[in-house]
Amino acid sequence: MLVFVIGKDFGAIVSYPFALQHPEKVAGIITIGLPFMPPGAFTNQFVLPEGFYPRRWQEPGRAEADFGRFDVKTVVRNIYILFSQSELQIADENQEIMDLVKPSTPLPSWFTEEDIEIYAASFEKSGFRTALQVPYRTLNTVGSEVQDPKVEVPTIVIMGEEEYLLKIPGMGEYTRSGEVKKYVPKKETIYVPHGSHFLPEQFPDKVNELTLNFLNQNKHLLLV
Incomplete structure (x- = not known):
């Protein structure tokens, strides 16, 4: 078939x-x-900046510690704010990815509070472990x-x-x-x-x- x-x-x-x-x-x-x-490709052809989130989230435990400072809805909110932008969001050496979003930053106009509730409910059940493992921690194996x-x-x-x-x-x-x-x-x-x-x-x-x-x-x- x-x-x-x-x-x-x-x-x-x-x-x-x-x-x-x-x-x-x-x-x-x-x-x-x-x-x-x-x-x-992401090793030989496209070198990802050190403070770019795939590099940070490849490190076991780093994203877990970063996300763990916030409730799940805040993590989902921050991700949609960060990655709806048109520029690469790069963290400084002593900064984590979640720190790139100011609490007062509004959601994109096409993403609602209801959307956050639905997405967050899913991650409340599953956690972020699989989302971090695939693809970030298996990036060059598939x-x-x-x-x-x-x-x-x-x-x-x-x-x-x-x-x-x-x-x-x-x-x-x-x-x-x-x-x-x-x-x-x-x-x-x-x-x-x-x-x-x-x-x-x-x-x-x-x-x-x-x-x-x-x-x-x-x-x-x-x-x-």
Whole structure:
């Protein structure tokens, strides 16, 4: 049976290796916020600044101690405030990631107090352990066993024009140039004006439209 694989953000790091390892099962791929990353990219190709949150959260116990100073709703609130911005948020040497948000900073207009209640209720039950383990503490292990990776199926990458990940040194050039097509030759990238890191929450109708268009255009592949 063929399927379409859809992954948001670091879900892309799972989606593409699945297609590489099981090409007979994948008709197409949609990723939101992140294109294909070659194995070891975040070590060899894109060097993350020391105070950038993936580096900090890779350290066992550091995020747990940082988050533990606040209730779950405050952690969720801070994350949405921080990562809806268009610039990289870098902590100083003696500063933690949660300290980057001032308590008076308002939520983005498209994220509500009700949203926080729903998200926080989920993390109240599960905690943040899995969210920290995957992807941050397994960042360069997924797909590392694939040699000479190439994804041959139709692929669409949906990104916000104001996605802060594009400010990672080398990432913007990699994404906008033809380099990524060495690995995903049938890739198309669509940039959503004013879009942030949280496209599905910010522009759900647009993301749904682009997703459904891609599925409809490629549904014939399910019959191959």
